[in-house]
Amino acid sequence: MTVKTRFAPSPTGFLHVGGARTALYSWLYAKHTGGEFVLRIEDTDLERSTQEAIDAIIEGMEWLGLDWDEGPYYQTKRFDRYNEVVDQLMAEDKAYKCYAPKELLDEIREEQMAAGLKPRYDANHPRIIEANSNVADDAPFCIRFRNPKEGSVVFEDYVRGRIEFSNSELDDLIIRRTDGSPTYNFCVVIDDIDMGITQVVRGEDHINNTPRQINIYKALNAKIPEFAHCSMILGDDGAKLSKRHGAVSVMQYRDEGYLPQALLNYLVRLGWSHGDQEIFSMEEMIELFRLESISKSASAFNTDKLLWLNNHYIKSSEPEYVAKYLQWHMDAKEISVENGPALTDVIQLVGERCNTLVELAEQSRYFYQDFEEFEAGAAKKHLRPVAKEALELAKAKVEALDTWTTENLHTVIADVCSELELGMGKVGMPLRVAVTGQGQSPSVDAVMQLVGKDRVIKRIDLALEYINQRAAQ
Template sequence: MTVKTRFAPSPTGYLHVGGARTALYSWLYAKNQGGEFVLRIEDTDLERNSQQAVDAILEGMQWMGLEWDEGPYFQSKRFDRYNEVVDQLLAEDKAYKCYASKELLEEIRAEQEANKEIPRYDANHPKIVAANAAAKDGDPCVIRFRNPKEGSVVFDDQIRGRIEISNSQMDDLIIRRTDGAPTYNFVVVVDDWDMGITHVVRGEDHINNTPRQINIYEALGAPVPTFAHCAMILGDDGAKLSKRHGAVSVMQYRDEGYLPNALNNYLVRLGWSHGDQEIFSQEEMINFFSLNAISKSASAFNTDKLNWLNNHYIKTSEPEYVAKHLQWHLDEQELNTENGPAITDVIKLVGERCNTLVELAQQIRYFYEDFSEFEAGAAKKHLRGVAKEPLEAALAKVEALEEWTTDNIKDQVITAVCDELEIGMGKIGMPLRVAVTGGGQSPSVDAVMELVGKERVIARIKMALAFIAEREANA
C-alpha cells in the first residue's frame, strides 16, 4: 500500500500557523513513508471563498517548500461527482430526502430544550414525519445520511489512541443542502476515497466529525483512512493563538524576516519530538518523523525561541540560500546591491549578528549606499578632536595600501597606526568604525573595510575628518 496524505485548507483566509503545521506533518509523514502528498482546496463555501485566499495558501505552501505530488484539487469542480454519490446513497436507502423547514426544526429544538432533552434531529418525530408526508415533488429539501442507530464507531487515533463514540449520539447529518451544495463531512469522505488517502492528519477540532465520516465511508464500502488529530497551538500566554500574539499567517513570518527552514524546524517541534534534539535538517525531519511521536498536549508558541532558531539558520545556512530569501526584503527596503560587494560575502560577515532578515537588510545598507550623516550618539562619542590624528594616519596608510585584504588592513593600517602613535586599538578602531559604517555597531572593522572597498573607505574617512574639523570650529 502506498501511503497517501493530504492537506485540505478552506480558502476563506490566509494559511495560518496551525494549518501550516498540519501541512508540514502530513508532508513529512508521506515523505517518511515513501508516499505521496496531496493538496486539496476545500472551496464548497462559495460565499466565503476568495481567489486571494487560494493564492495566499499556494504561496505559503511554496514558500515553506511543501511541494505537493498531486493537486491542487478544487472541490468546487467536483459537484457532479458528489451528486453521483448522493444518488447512489439515495438508491441504496442509505440517505433520504427531508422536507422539514428550518423553522420547524427550530420549533422542535425549542421543545426538546424545554423538556430538558438533548436537542437533536429525529427522523421519526411526528412533526417531521408529517412534513415529509405532505411534501410534493419539487419542494425544497435536504438530503440526509441515514446514520446507524445501533452500536458504536471505534477508531485508533495515531496520537490519542482508542476513541469510541456511540451511534446513538449522532443524528442523520445533512449531506446536501436545499440549494444543492454538498456539505463538508460528506465531500471530504468522497474526496479521500477517490484520491486514495490512507492517512488523515488534522486538528483536534475535527475529532467529533470523524465518527460521522467513518459511517459514511462504511456506507459507501470505501476504505477508512488512519486518523491523527493534533492538539492546538497556544500563544505565549496560554490562550489560543490569534492575531494579538503577533504574526499568525505564514507569509507574515516571511514579511518579518524568518527563513522557511527556520519556521519549519520551529513548527515541527511544536508538538513533535525526537529525543532532546532541537535543530533538524529537512532530511532529518523526514527520516525521524512519526505520527505516534506527536504529543496529545497543546503547544505554546515562543517567539524568542523562533528568533534563536532563525539566527542559527542565518548563521549556518549556505549564504546563497539566505540571499535568495533576503532579496525580498532588499526589494522592500529599496536597497540595490549591484553597486557593492557580493551579497553572499556580506551575509557571511554580518549574518550572525541578526535574528531576522529584516535586521540583516537594515544592517548592510552602508556596504552599498553612501550616507551623508553619522549616527549622532556614535559620532558624539568617537568622532572628536582626539580621533583626528589617528584617522589622518589611517587615511594615509589606506591610500598607500596596494593589496586590499582584511589581513593587510589589520596589519598595515590599524595595527600600524597603533604602533606609530602608541595608542590602544580602541583609539583608532572605533573612530574608523563610525567613519566607515556611519554607526557604532558592526562586525570586525578590518573585514568591513575590505568589503566596503578602498575608494569608499577613503571618502568616508575624509568625511569623518571634515565632521571633526567642523565640530572643533563650532566648539
C-alpha cells in the same frame, strides 16, 4: 500499499501556523514512507472562500518548500462527482429528502435544550415526520444521510488511541443543501476515497466529524483511512493562538524576517519530539518523523525560541540559502546589491549578529548605500577633534594600499595605533563610525574590505568634514 496523505485547507483566510504544522506533519509522513502528498483546496463554502486566500495558501506552501505530488484539487470543480454519489446513496435508501424548514428545526432544538437534551435532528420527531409528509412537488428540500441508529463507531487514532462514539449520538447530517451544494463532511469523504488517501492528519477540532465521515465510508463500502488528530497550538499565555499573540499567518513570518527552515524546525517540535533534540535538518525530520510520536498535549508557541532558532539558521546555513531569502528583504528596502560585495560575503560577516532577515538587511545597508549622516550618539562619542589625526593617517595608509585585503587593513590599523601611540579603540571606533555610519559592526578591518577602497576613502573624508564642522562650532 502506498501511503498517501493530504493537506486540505479551506480558503477562507491565510495559511496560519496550525494549518502549516498539519501540512508539515502530513508532508513528512508521506516523505518518510516514500508515499505521496496531495494538496486539496476545500472551497465549498462559496460565500467565504476567496481567490486571495487560495493564492496565499499556495504561496505559503511554496515558501515553506512543502511541495505536493498531486493537486491542487478544488472541490468546486468536483460537484458533478459529489452529486453522482448523492444519487447513488438515494437509490440505495442510504440518504433521503428532508423538507423540514430551518425555522422548525430551530424550534425543536430550543425545545430539546430546554428539556436538557442534546440538540440534534431527530427523523422520528412527529413534527419532522409531518413536515416530510404530503409536500408539494416544488417544495424545497435538502438531502440527509441516513445514519445508523444502533451500535457505535470505533477508530484507533495515532495520537489519542481508541476513540468511540455511539451512533445514537449522531444525527442524519445534511450531505446536499437546499441550494444544491454539497456539504463539507460529505465532500471530504468522497475526495479521500477518490484520491486514495490512507492517512488523515488534522486538528483535534475535527474529531467530532470523524464518526460521521466513517459512517459514510461504510455506506459506500470504501476503505477507511487512518486518523491522527493533533492538539491545538496555544499562545505562551495558555490561550488559543490568535492574532494578539503576534503573527499567525505563515507569510507574516516571511515578512518579519524568518527563514522557512527555522519556522519548519520550530513547527515540527510543536507537538512532536525525538528525545531532547531541538535542531533538525529536513533530512532528519523525514527520517525520524512518526505519527505515533505526536503528543496529545497542547503546545505553547514561544516567539523567543523561534527567534533563537532563526538566528541559528542564519549563522549556520549555507550563505547561498540565506541570500535566497534575504534578497526579498533587500528588494523590499530598496537596497540594490549590484554595486557592492557579494551578498553571501556580507551574510558570513554580519549574519551572526542578527536574529531576523529584517535586521540582517538593515545591518547590510551600508555595504551598498552611502549615507550623509552618522548615527548621532556614535558620532558625538567617537567623531571628535581628537580623532582627526588618526583618521587622516588611516586614510593616507589605505590610499597607499596596493592589495585590498582584511589582513592588510588590520595591519594599517595596527600601524596607526603604533605610530600615534593610541589604543585600538581610539583608532578602530572612529574608523568604524566613519565607514559604517554607526557605532556597532563586525570587525572594522573585515567591514572595510567588503565596503571597498573608494567608499572607505570617501567616508573617511565625510567623517573628517564632520569633525572640522564640529570643531568650528
